[in-house]
Amino acid sequence: MFPAAFDYRAPSSLAEAVDILRQRGEEAKVMAGGQSLIPLLKLRFSQPALVVDIGRLPNLAGVERKDGHLRVGALTRHVQVESNTDLRTLCPILPEAAHWIADPLIRNQGTVGGSVCHADPQGDWGSVMLALDADFVARSESGERTIKAADFFQGPFTTALRPDEVLTEIRIPLAAHSAGAYNKLERKVGDFATVAVAVQVEMNGDKIAKAGIGLTSVGDRNLKARDAEKSLAGKQPTDEAIAEAARLAAAAAEPKADVRGSAEFKRDIVRVFVQRGLKTAVARARGGQ
Amino acid sequence: MAATHVHGGIGESIKRKEDSRFLHGKGNYIDDLALPGMLHMSILRSPHAHARLKSVDTSAASGMPGVIAVVTGELMAQHKLAWMPTLSNDTQAVLATDKVRFQGQEVAAVIAETRYQAEDARDAIVVDYEVLTAVTSPEGAKTAGAPLIRDDKENQKDNHIYHWESGDQGTTRAAFAKADKVVRLHTFYPRCHPAPLETCGCVADVNGVTGKATIYMTSQAPHAIRTVFALVTGLPEQNIRVISPDIGGGFGNKVPVYPGYVVATAASLLIGRPVKWIEDRTENLISTGYARDFHMTGDLALDKDGKITALRVHLDSDNGAFFADAQPSKFKAGLFHIVTGSYDIPTAHITADGYYTNKAPGGVAYRCSFRVTEASYLIERLITNAAIEIGMDQAEFRKKNFIRKDQFPYHSATGWVYDSGDYHKAMDVALDQLGYDELRKDVEKRRKQGEVTGIGIASFTEVVGAGHGADFDILGLRMFDSAELRVHPTGKAMLRMGTKSQGQGHETTFAQIVAEELGIPAADVAVEEGDTDTAPYGLGTYASRSTPVAGAATAMVSRKLREKGRKIAAHLLEAAEEDLEWERGRFFVKGSPDKGKTIQEIAFAAYTNLPEGMEAGLEGVHYYDPPNMTYPFGTYAVVVDVDKGTGQVKVKRVVAVDDCGVRINPMIVEGQIHGGLTEGFGIAFMELITFDAEGNCIGSNFMDYLLPTAWESPKFELGETVTPSPHHPLGAKGVGESPTVGSPAAYVNAVIDALSPYGVKNIDMPVTPDKVWAALRAAGVSE
Amino acid sequence: MNSVSPNLDALARHVSLKVNGAERSADVEPRVLLVDFIRTNLRLTGTHIGCDTSSCGACTVLVDGTPMKSCTLLAVQVSGRSISTVEGLAAGAAMSPMQTGFHEEHGLQCGFCTPGMMLVGTALLEHNPNPTEEQIRWAISGNICRCTGYMNIVKAIQHAAAIKAEAVKAPKPEAVAAGGGQ
Numbered sequence A: 001m002f003p004a005a006f007d008y009r010a011p012s013s014l015a016e017a018v019d020i021l022r023q024r025g026e027e028a029k030v031m032a033g034g035q036s037l038i039p040l041l042k043l044r045f046s047q048p049a050l051v052v053d054i055g056r057l058p059n060l061a062g063v064e065r066k067d068g069h070l071r072v073g074a075l076t077r078h079v080q081v082e083s084n085t086d087l088r089t090l091c092p093i094l095p096e097a098a099h100w101i102a103d104p105l106i107r108n109q110g111t112v113g114g115s116v117c118h119a120d121p122q123g124d125w126g127s128v129m130l131a132l133d134a135d136f137v138a139r140s141e142s143g144e145r146t147i148k149a150a151d152f153f154q155g156p157f158t159t160a161l162r163p164d165e166v167l168t169e170i171r172i173p174l175a176a177h178s179a180g181a182y183n184k185l186e187r188k189v190g191d192f193a194t195v196a197v198a199v200q201v202e203m204n205g206d207k208i209a210k211a212g213i214g215l216t217s218v219g220d221r222n223l224k225a226r227d228a229e230k231s232l233a234g235k236q237p238t239d240e241a242i243a244e245a246a247r248l249a250a251a252a253a254e255p256k257a258d259v260r261g262s263a264e265f266k267r268d269i270v271r272v273f274v275q276r277g278l279k280t281a282v283a284r285a286r287g288g289q
Numbered sequence B: 001m002a003a004t005h006v007h008g009g010i011g012e013s014i015k016r017k018e019d020s021r022f023l024h025g026k027g028n029y030i031d032d033l034a035l036p037g038m039l040h041m042s043i044l045r046s047p048h049a050h051a052r053l054k055s056v057d058t059s060a061a062s063g064m065p066g067v068i069a070v071v072t073g074e075l076m077a078q079h080k081l082a083w084m085p086t087l088s089n090d091t092q093a094v095l096a097t098d099k100v101r102f103q104g105q106e107v108a109a110v111i112a113e114t115r116y117q118a119e120d121a122r123d124a125i126v127v128d129y130e131v132l133t134a135v136t137s138p139e140g141a142k143t144a145g146a147p148l149i150r151d152d153k154e155n156q157k158d159n160h161i162y163h164w165e166s167g168d169q170g171t172t173r174a175a176f177a178k179a180d181k182v183v184r185l186h187t188f189y190p191r192c193h194p195a196p197l198e199t200c201g202c203v204a205d206v207n208g209v210t211g212k213a214t215i216y217m218t219s220q221a222p223h224a225i226r227t228v229f230a231l232v233t234g235l236p237e238q239n240i241r242v243i244s245p246d247i248g249g250g251f252g253n254k255v256p257v258y259p260g261y262v263v264a265t266a267a268s269l270l271i272g273r274p275v276k277w278i279e280d281r282t283e284n285l286i287s288t289g290y291a292r293d294f295h296m297t298g299d300l301a302l303d304k305d306g307k308i309t310a311l312r313v314h315l316d317s318d319n320g321a322f323f324a325d326a327q328p329s330k331f332k333a334g335l336f337h338i339v340t341g342s343y344d345i346p347t348a349h350i351t352a353d354g355y356y357t358n359k360a361p362g363g364v365a366y367r368c369s370f371r372v373t374e375a376s377y378l379i380e381r382l383i384t385n386a387a388i389e390i391g392m393d394q395a396e397f398r399k400k401n402f403i404r405k406d407q408f409p410y411h412s413a414t415g416w417v418y419d420s421g422d423y424h425k426a427m428d429v430a431l432d433q434l435g436y437d438e439l440r441k442d443v444e445k446r447r448k449q450g451e452v453t454g455i456g457i458a459s460f461t462e463v464v465g466a467g468h469g470a471d472f473d474i475l476g477l478r479m480f481d482s483a484e485l486r487v488h489p490t491g492k493a494m495l496r497m498g499t500k501s502q503g504q505g506h507e508t509t510f511a512q513i514v515a516e517e518l519g520i521p522a523a524d525v526a527v528e529e530g531d532t533d534t535a536p537y538g539l540g541t542y543a544s545r546s547t548p549v550a551g552a553a554t555a556m557v558s559r560k561l562r563e564k565g566r567k568i569a570a571h572l573l574e575a576a577e578e579d580l581e582w583e584r585g586r587f588f589v590k591g592s593p594d595k596g597k598t599i600q601e602i603a604f605a606a607y608t609n610l611p612e613g614m615e616a617g618l619e620g621v622h623y624y625d626p627p628n629m630t631y632p633f634g635t636y637a638v639v640v641d642v643d644k645g646t647g648q649v650k651v652k653r654v655v656a657v658d659d660c661g662v663r664i665n666p667m668i669v670e671g672q673i674h675g676g677l678t679e680g681f682g683i684a685f686m687e688l689i690t691f692d693a694e695g696n697c698i699g700s701n702f703m704d705y706l707l708p709t710a711w712e713s714p715k716f717e718l719g720e721t722v723t724p725s726p727h728h729p730l731g732a733k734g735v736g737e738s739p740t741v742g743s744p745a746a747y748v749n750a751v752i753d754a755l756s757p758y759g760v761k762n763i764d765m766p767v768t769p770d771k772v773w774a775a776l777r778a779a780g781v782s783e
Numbered sequence C: 001m002n003s004v005s006p007n008l009d010a011l012a013r014h015v016s017l018k019v020n021g022a023e024r025s026a027d028v029e030p031r032v033l034l035v036d037f038i039r040t041n042l043r044l045t046g047t048h049i050g051c052d053t054s055s056c057g058a059c060t061v062l063v064d065g066t067p068m069k070s071c072t073l074l075a076v077q078v079s080g081r082s083i084s085t086v087e088g089l090a091a092g093a094a095m096s097p098m099q100t101g102f103h104e105e106h107g108l109q110c111g112f113c114t115p116g117m118m119l120v121g122t123a124l125l126e127h128n129p130n131p132t133e134e135q136i137r138w139a140i141s142g143n144i145c146r147c148t149g150y151m152n153i154v155k156a157i158q159h160a161a162a163i164k165a166e167a168v169k170a171p172k173p174e175a176v177a178a179g180g181g182q
Ligand SMILES: Cc1cc2nc3c(=O)[nH]c(=O)nc-3n(C[C@H](O)[C@H](O)[C@H](O)COP(=O)(O)OP(=O)(O)OC[C@H]3O[C@@H](n4cnc5c(N)ncnc54)[C@H](O)[C@@H]3O)c2cc1C
Pocket: A029, A030, A031, A032, A033, A034, A035, A036, A037, A038, A039, A054, A074, A100, A101, A102, A103, A106, A109, A110, A111, A112, A113, A114, A115, A116, A117, A118, A122, A123, A124, A125, A161, A165, A166, A167, A168, A190, A191, A192, A193, C053, C054, C055
């Protein structure tokens, strides 16, 4: 399988990139790592006239702590998150989720930004960002804007980004006494999730101050389980409270039956994973700083 | 004098001779071949499972850059090549002319300067289809009013292909009437695919001047392919040369003739330039030889003591759109009637029906000896279910019903003559290695704590090494195999065989047989296979037949040369032949061990100093037609834990005790077993080709057709017993397929054992989390 | 140089790479996959193709020392970078520790996955000289082997690690010299 013909540009600056997109954004595809785009080009599901390779842009890769936020550059590779030892205490859900994405070789090249922009309902980063209430920073010729994770994912493979925009970074709020967990059911390494659940909690004493829950592969996009999140706010993480949140999250899921299993099966795995995730996250938040 | 040590004889784990080129990236696989002027072919395939072909418009495609030709069914029909025979004496469309009968069927082909251009033009071909209702199961094929798939065949009025029986209906019926207990299992062994890492492909190079057609192709059976090609194309057989280069795995997938080979050859003939066709993975999975797809119902009759008194099986086989199973002609359901397995079952009756469906054709034996895998799975699943139902330990129940050592040669109820075996011993070794008794106690303890855990056992019997030629043939070609050995004047040798390695290490193993039999060190024996112009005729490598058949031929030809060597040695030593004694690599005079001649000295003399009247040279060929099949066996045991929350199964341990008779190169044998156990694991838990109601193939790429990686694959603990085959010249039985035949049932039995406290009796493969979850939740188990 | 597409139109780009230490370049269309560039343009056929969905790793090469799937990279995308393929593993006729490991431990059967496996193993040992079995299995989990069942591949990589550890203990001057040039 081979891509259909296309033109190719590899801008060396962000300014050049957004300028190209201003002119030809409608017929162009941005390429970061290419780990989702190239397979689509090979299948000829995607036949853009132009590929704009942003892979060489400087200063867009890496994770850093700034102003109470974690800034994840759009070109940060999955492996950079996976192997970042600081994150294991600072924001453990990030390396945990990264670990289960695709396979080691794809993690060496695929990017966090590319993943969220691809907006695959089976993608992992979207749910994580929803659980973390991250902000997405987009740049175009006309300037920069910030999009809330909850507004970013609009449907299967559809985001709030305009064709002339490039995602430059993801900002993740950092709070004390907070931690998360990512549970993923996959059939083998390299498989997308049958179901996965991202959970993040912020503790206030023995109570949950705030909870974030993102769901993978159980809807036409990554879902935020708002009712479940709300049900936990201000509550102690008792078995009952956790079970209730798990029930609400399962109810919020919109799974479809396919070769991976029935809708009931997937819904129940959401329940199981919300329970497991909350328990792990609470323990981590308590154990951590 | 101590026997000279000849390096690389039987039983030595010498390192593989073939490794070096692969380790340096210098293997020579089909896609590595680049001939001057070579063109590239891309095939347009049907998106529909069943549709009438109304028109194929190639006008736009023909004019595209780089395009040399666009071939359609119509063009092939003009050359009488639109249809070809299958290995099961049916016909198969090369390029569709009337209808398409499965999704992925070949409709047209573009030949262009590059593959990129060929695909560009392929996408520009416009086909008008009238979509018809698709039949996707034997059940559907049988229903009244089902669409007739093979309306091209004159006498075909429905979708039924064959009915086949084995055993004795009367005695079986009587035994069931008297049974104290009947255990029934209905199970579907789903469609899966050998999916070797290298897909199929060819480079066809027809010389317009000489008429010689050289076809390089990924074939496990190049000689048989040559003959089929001669029959299909009408080319004289001496003008066809099939060369199998290095093959990146076969597992049965590379036995049949595929339409792509025929089209590429025809195109090369028409255009006068070499044409390369390499499948992509989707083409491989949706159109080439699948495996299994058997719907089986088995009944086991037991007396009150737990002795099996009879077995009854009915199966429906889903054969796809063309009956193209690769198997001996006589046996429509392959060797399925080995289904009585390792058990002394007095009577059995097997019935089988094959059906056309709108699915890909070509039921090949995916690492299996023609449907033995399905048989072994059914009996081993039945045995475990029976043990659970009567409350007897699985191992105990097996031992109670095994064929005893003293019963061999054993005549089975379906007509097989098992050559040798010691099933109790293999079982004991396996249980011991596993620590079965302790483990059982541990399982019971953990179950009380709410864990879901179990142990599965399978004690399989394989039947491999086809022929005997009188019973086993493919399209009339008797299933013998051959070896030709030439010893050069310097004592180095060249061995050629009719088989074809796909990674099994023939270049090493067969050299070891020569080393053993003739005393030429394995390092000095070059082994060559796969070129029909140079190698002797043979039926190829599949069904674990290389060692049993070509291995035997190699031993026999070596012995022939050794006998000639004796004469030469006698002449050189001026001794009588009867006074000479053989030790590996040397004849010496009885009583004076210092007076001798090495095989190298004898070889030199064969060209320089011969006895009066003897033909020069030290060469020979042997065609070996085995007197019987060989019957490898073993016991596998698997331990699993089940996650109650998600239904995921974790394989904790796998103990595999194999008896494949004499092991020529134990390292290679173990490698084969590792590989087969992993494929068995894949089949049991993840590999699946399935279809939706419209006949769309699900499992058409490696994101959907799941192959285990190192992460999921279990670690294996191997054991062995050695019961030599009494009729094979080396006592060897063949091993490549035992692990795929034996292990799926062991894996599934472990899951069923784990779920047995909840009354679960069956989960069909692949045993995926959703199925286990459903079984658990139905029993009220949750997290 | 023979290129994948002889119809070099306006789209063609100049690609130049360092491959196994040597500068290689050609003009190709942007759509040409790195694996095709390596196999067809450079005629280095040790890098294989086993799938269309980036699932098998038969096409693995090292890009600046990091294993990646060359079927999921465009040649233009990696222009200017350094690529290692299986053909670059050995120093002349001498096998690298990884090749020796695969030979000694019977880590290959048909050999089709082997180049990818050895490259992943080589990269792994660069940053983790003494990996556990679990770490090896995880590292090679993007590469499928249909033949070996992975047991001997794990052993092969461990074997290579042992050879390298020995070499560190007792460095052989010739080996160092041989590794430098080609
Ligand atoms: C075999 C396989 C298995 C996989 N398994 C998983 C998995 O389990 N979980 C998972 O989450 N993902 C999985 N992926 C996807 C993988 O994570 C990709 O790396 C990721 O989705 C895309 O990252 P990329 O940098 O390669 O993006 P690209 O492929 O370059 O781009 C993807 C899309 O995003 C757009 N885009 C990229 N970057 C930007 C940007 N900065 N601004 C605007 N638009 C942009 C592109 O135009 C394109 O539409 C898998 C991929 C493969 C091939």
